[in-house]
Amino acid sequence: MAGIKNVLKGSHDYTLYKKRKSLVNRPQNMYNKKQNQRLAFDGGSYMKYDTQQCRLTYKEELAPGVFDFRLQNQAFAASAQPGQFAHLLVPGKPLRRPISICDVDQKADTLRLVFEVRGEGTQILAQYQVGDCLDVLAPLGRGFTIGDTSRRALFVGGGIGVPPLLYAAKQFGVNATVIIGFRNRDAVILKKDFEQAGCRVILHTDDGSAGRGGFVTESCREELENCEQVFACGPAPMLKAVAGQAQERCVPCQISLEERMGCGVGACLVCACKIRKADGSEGYLHVCKDGPVFDAKEVVW
Amino acid sequence: MADLSVNIAGVTFGNPLIAASGTFGFGREYQEFYPLSTLGGISCKGITLKERAGNPPPRIAETPAGILNAVGLQNPGVDHFMEKDLSWLKGQGTVVIANIAGNTPEEYCEMAEKLSDSSVDMIEMNISCPNVKHGGVQFGTSCESVGAITRAVREHCKKPLMVKLSPNVADIVSIAKAAEAEGADALSLINTLTGMRIDIETGRPIIRNNTGGLSGPAVFPVAVRMVWQVSSAVSIPVVGMGGISTWKDAVEMLMAGASALQIGTVLFSDPYAPVKIRQGLDEFLDKKGLRSVRELTGTVRPW
Ligand SMILES: Cc1cc2nc3c(=O)[nH]c(=O)nc-3n(C[C@H](O)[C@H](O)[C@H](O)COP(=O)(O)OP(=O)(O)OC[C@H]3O[C@@H](n4cnc5c(N)ncnc54)[C@H](O)[C@@H]3O)c2cc1C
Ligand SMILES: Cc1cc2nc3c(=O)[nH]c(=O)nc-3n(C[C@H](O)[C@H](O)[C@H](O)COP(=O)(O)O)c2cc1C
Ligand code: FES
Numbered sequence: 001m002a003g004i005k006n007v008l009k010g011s012h013d014y015t016l017y018k019k020r021k022s023l024v025n026r027p028q029n030m031y032n033k034k035q036n037q038r039l040a041f042d043g044g045s046y047m048k049y050d051t052q053q054c055r056l057t058y059k060e061e062l063a064p065g066v067f068d069f070r071l072q073n074q075a076f077a078a079s080a081q082p083g084q085f086a087h088l089l090v091p092g093k094p095l096r097r098p099i100s101i102c103d104v105d106q107k108a109d110t111l112r113l114v115f116e117v118r119g120e121g122t123q124i125l126a127q128y129q130v131g132d133c134l135d136v137l138a139p140l141g142r143g144f145t146i147g148d149t150s151r152r153a154l155f156v157g158g159g160i161g162v163p164p165l166l167y168a169a170k171q172f173g174v175n176a177t178v179i180i181g182f183r184n185r186d187a188v189i190l191k192k193d194f195e196q197a198g199c200r201v202i203l204h205t206d207d208g209s210a211g212r213g214g215f216v217t218e219s220c221r222e223e224l225e226n227c228e229q230v231f232a233c234g235p236a237p238m239l240k241a242v243a244g245q246a247q248e249r250c251v252p253c254q255i256s257l258e259e260r261m262g263c264g265v266g267a268c269l270v271c272a273c274k275i276r277k278a279d280g281s282e283g284y285l286h287v288c289k290d291g292p293v294f295d296a297k298e299v300v301w
Numbered sequence: 302m303a304d305l306s307v308n309i310a311g312v313t314f315g316n317p318l319i320a321a322s323g324t325f326g327f328g329r330e331y332q333e334f335y336p337l338s339t340l341g342g343i344s345c346k347g348i349t350l351k352e353r354a355g356n357p358p359p360r361i362a363e364t365p366a367g368i369l370n371a372v373g374l375q376n377p378g379v380d381h382f383m384e385k386d387l388s389w390l391k392g393q394g395t396v397v398i399a400n401i402a403g404n405t406p407e408e409y410c411e412m413a414e415k416l417s418d419s420s421v422d423m424i425e426m427n428i429s430c431p432n433v434k435h436g437g438v439q440f441g442t443s444c445e446s447v448g449a450i451t452r453a454v455r456e457h458c459k460k461p462l463m464v465k466l467s468p469n470v471a472d473i474v475s476i477a478k479a480a481e482a483e484g485a486d487a488l489s490l491i492n493t494l495t496g497m498r499i500d501i502e503t504g505r506p507i508i509r510n511n512t513g514g515l516s517g518p519a520v521f522p523v524a525v526r527m528v529w530q531v532s533s534a535v536s537i538p539v540v541g542m543g544g545i546s547t548w549k550d551a552v553e554m555l556m557a558g559a560s561a562l563q564i565g566t567v568l569f570s571d572p573y574a575p576v577k578i579r580q581g582l583d584e585f586l587d588k589k590g591l592r593s594v595r596e597l598t599g600t601v602r603p604w
Binding site for chain 1: 356364572
């Protein structure tokens, strides 16, 4: 929050605040290293959450009702990891809207968000124009574990589950095969972006109007032979099918889940996701803090 | 700068803003935004004797100017709280309130006893949770049951005891009086109002529990009314909550009769709301030439 400094100034909290804020502004590689070890969000002693006003620097309607936003913020762009999400304030609405970080441009200091208009909140967000500012809480959650990018990776995305995969797939470049599925040819988005990153793209449409017909799971079965890991995002039935296929072949699979959210940071416990723990017992973890990316083996469908 | 401190049942809060139970966890997440000493106190996530898994998702739905939730008291249990969270929380420079819920009066008593030997500053007895099948609100809806459970817990509780009241009752004033008569040191209100939303495409309730608790600005006028009625009828302090989102709401709730305030749902849209409310309140007091926030409590002049 801009201005929090002034509010706290003069109070006994201020010294503490300054000390902690300076820790956040440390070089971000500390953050990255931790993220790869999947430890970054297990609590640290530095201030890691903030809301910021971010300027919309670019806006495009990629397909009917699907918007591409670039939001400028240096701190967010520097720390965002593939698979994390942003929580967007919708003026007049009691709840923020979670949208995955589709890509990051470190040079332009922008986060790229691609979202579909589903209800009132996303409808209001779609009205924003270039130059306007949005109130953003980001980057949140635990993203994809990338690991060794020379190991062949398979990405499987369905519909609006495709954008959350782009930034992760870019890390793998030519070592990534990306299977993406949409309703029909008009709904196809981001195909060129994956191709420009060097990825091999297999396109599906439900009605066969572009690429292959049928569901992504058909290509997934074939491609699983040639990969060492799977990253998936999309509707629950698709995720369940992909997770099952990967498990049959003992290929590690990470999936990005959705759940209705409140706080977005792990405090209110509303975004529950049922997980099977190592000891076989079941319990709820939380999509906003323990996820949105989970190991497919852990998820209880 | 006016004096923002308040005293509730012998416990001094640096300012009247307390995080509302269930919206703030055990403080670890929000301390990543600002020092927890920004708040006068924290009412921790409701804890039970044994760990609880909570309800299946979805646990939340949006409503016009509010939200419905049915978390179902997911929590790690009282022992885990005392071992893992309490000493850390006590080091954050803010008042720590343990919010307890049980299936039976015995469970409430056992928890009160355990917590009496801990470093928590105060116990908030939640007899108003609408989202669990047993216990919770069933203890909070009649004068007899509120009186009985307050008396029982009072005997086992060596800490200041605050009873959190449900708005889902016909006559909140007599319930408040019953709690006061049996030894409550303070009252907090309101918990959420039971509500429901349905997805018209599927015909299914949005919340998996079918019903949930309504909070946020939608309940604010109801909360102000209840705080006013209750604080006029009892002589113990009342902690007001329900939809407080701005410093103006805070002033209004204090005028209605609250001695301190809890802040919940607004955190979901603006995690910095307590910082802003604290500042606005401070400026309002200065503008009005008041030296202490305590001078605002109960100053409404009813017609
Ligand atoms: C971690 C995460 C990442 C996401 N990433 C993207 C993305 O990159 N692109 C995209 O288009 N969508 C994404 N979504 C889904 C997006 O959040 C919802 O489509 C959006 O919240 C709908 O809001 P609304 O006001 O238009 O709909 P309404 O139905 O009016 O919303 C009412 C309430 O329900 C919630 N809600 C409704 N649908 C969903 C849903 N599917 N998931 C979570 N909450 C929901 C809303 O947030 C709001 O609180 C993501 C969801 C999550 C949890
Ligand atoms: C997600 C959520 C979880 C809650 N959990 C609890 C709880 O565990 N114990 C309790 O006494 N109240 C709980 N409450 C109720 C709040 O403490 C508070 O009484 C209510 O939300 C009204 O205040 P608000 O409108 O500022 O949120 C919860 C509320 C929400 C929104
Ligand atoms: S949204 Fe609050 S815990 Fe996930």
